[in-house]
Structures are given as structure tokens and as C-alpha cells.
Amino acid sequence: MDLAAARTALQTAHRVAVLTGAGISAESGIPTFRDAQTGHWARFRPEDLASPQAYAADPELVWAWYAGRYRDVLAAQPNAGHHLLAELERQKGAGFFLATQNVDGLHARAGSGSQGGTLVELHGNLGLARDEVTGEVCPLPSPAELTLPPRSSAGHRMRPHIVWFGEFLPEDALNAAGQAFAEAEVALIIGTSSLVYPAAGLAFETRQAGGQVIEVNPERTELTPYANFSLRETASRGLALLMGVD
Structure with missing residues (x-):
């Protein structure tokens, strides 16, 4: 052909x-996942930022990483x-x-x-988060209004709506x-x-x-x-x- x-x-x-x-x-x-690991984030392995184990150990760290990526993709066209x-x-x-x-x-x-x-x-999608209790998927607010970790309307903590290492x-x-x-x-x-x-x-x-x-x-x-x-x-x-x- x-x-x-x-x-x-x-x-x-x-x-x-x-x-x-x-x-x-x-x-x-838009950088690839690994290309985005620059500056402060360069010292982390991918598994330290994008796995269920990493999130369970330090959800604030994981959310800080994803909030930065979310901000970057919204700025792109x-x-x-x-x-x-x-x-x-x-x-x-x-x-x-x-x-x-x-x-x-x-x-x-x-x-x-x-x-x-x-x-x-x-x-998944960087602009979405998932209620850890109910599984409801919701859009994130604008980066300026985003508080970490975000909460659902039911008051539950939400995780990034992303398929992590080790997940199907x-x-x-x-x-x-x-x-x-x-x-x-x-x-x-x-x-x-x-x-x-x-x-x-x-x-x-x-x-x-x-x-x-x-x-x-x-x-x-x-x-x-x-x-x-x-x-x-x-x-x-x-x-x-x-x-x-x-």
C-alpha cells in the first residue's frame, strides 16, 4: 500500500x-509522563507518583503532582x-x-x-476526579479554585480519574x-x-x-x-x- x-x-x-x-x-x-518529571519531580520514580500504593502512602504528594499536570494541559490548546x-x-x-x-x-x-x-x-482524564467512596466521577474546578485533596459534593476525598500503574x-x-x-x-x-x-x-x-x-x-x-x-x-x-x- x-x-x-x-x-x-x-x-x-x-x-x-x-x-x-x-x-x-x-x-x-504536552510532555510525556516521564518528560514531565523535571525540577522538583525529577527525584521521584513514576511509581512514586502514579500508583495506588503511592496514593495510599501520600495522597497530598500525588495530588500536588497531578494538579500541576492539570494546570499545564489546560494551558495547552x-x-x-x-x-x-x-x-x-x-x-x-x-x-x-x-x-x-x-x-x-x-x-x-x-x-x-x-x-x-x-x-x-x-x-482517564486529568480534568476529572473520582469519589473514593461512591465512585462518582466529577470535573475538577479551575486550577485557581482547586483545593487539595479535592472533595466530592458528598464530602468524600476524590482521587485523580487516571489509570495508574498496577490498575486495569x-x-x-x-x-x-x-x-x-x-x-x-x-x-x-x-x-x-x-x-x-x-x-x-x-x-x-x-x-x-x-x-x-x-x-x-x-x-x-x-x-x-x-x-x-x-x-x-x-x-x-x-x-x-x-x-x-x-
Whole structure:
């Protein structure tokens, strides 16, 4: 498959499933999890900041870390790649499914999930918190109004609505993604290393069902040998080429 064939496959497909990783948000200035561990936070291991054990030991420390990341993502803006995926959803309607490994909320802010298709945030969202007692998920107030640790309307402490090390992805979200990729005529895998399972296995659901897998990533990944076409571009540039808006 070459670029022209990949573009045709995407344009003519009625069912498109997309998986995005950190690469699509890099152009918005969002650092990866480990890249965000600078300054004061550089002395901590990821497990010290993003695990149930870390939260149980020091919830104030964990919340201080997440409050900073929450503030940073709110200051960022969706880039052309986010907007192009929202446009692709408008074109495909109910046949469009987007699963993201990112927790920055930029896809939703660009309009994904509100154009007739489906958006699933597999790893959670930095702008949400979950009641530790009831499980209710609530949006956080603005950073200026945020007190740590936040409390729910019922007065219970809330934890970040993020999938931490040692936790499973939400079963309903993962099942929905698996079904969407198995039914997709075209799967787009954008800006992800394809190393973190089970999300990394979604492309193979499409391949096994006879669909086409198109990868967009500046670097070769573990998925590259199995993709029908790999485009060595940034997310925004690759999507522009595939959608014919370059």
C-alpha cells in the first residue's frame, strides 16, 4: 500500500477506528509522563507518583503532582492533528471510533466525541476526579479554585480519574475499543510506540478481521512490520496527507 492507496482506503471506509498516543499531543507542547518529571519531580520514580500504593502512602504528594499536570494541559490548546480527527469524525459519523491513551482532554476540546462518533479515554482524564467512596466521577474546578485533596459534593476525598500503574483499564472502554477495531475497515494508529498493552493489541484486531492498518509515527515502532502502510510523519502532517488537506 502506498500513500494514494491509504488515502483512498480512508476516504471510502465507512468504519474507521483510531488509536492515539502521546505523539499527537506533542505538537501542543504536552510532555510525556516521564518528560514531565523535571525540577522538583525529577527525584521521584513514576511509581512514586502514579500508583495506588503511592496514593495510599501520600495522597497530598500525588495530588500536588497531578494538579500541576492539570494546570499545564489546560494551558495547552488542541493542535491541527486533534482538529483533523474531529473533522474525520464529522465525515464518518457513527462509523468513527477514537480511543486515546492520552489523559490531557485535548481530543474532546477539539470536538471529538461530539460529531456523531465515539471518543474513549482509555487511561482517564486529568480534568476529572473520582469519589473514593461512591465512585462518582466529577470535573475538577479551575486550577485557581482547586483545593487539595479535592472533595466530592458528598464530602468524600476524590482521587485523580487516571489509570495508574498496577490498575486495569476500564473493562467497558476496552471492550468497546476491541469491538470497534475488529469491525473497522481502516485502523489509524497515531503517535504511539505500540508497546503498552492491551491498547497496543487493538491494531491486530483490525488486521485479523481483514481490515487495513495505517500507522502515523515519525519513528519505526513495534507495529510497523505489521501495518499495511506506515507514514513517517508527525501526527498533524500525516493526517493532513491521508485526508488530502495538505
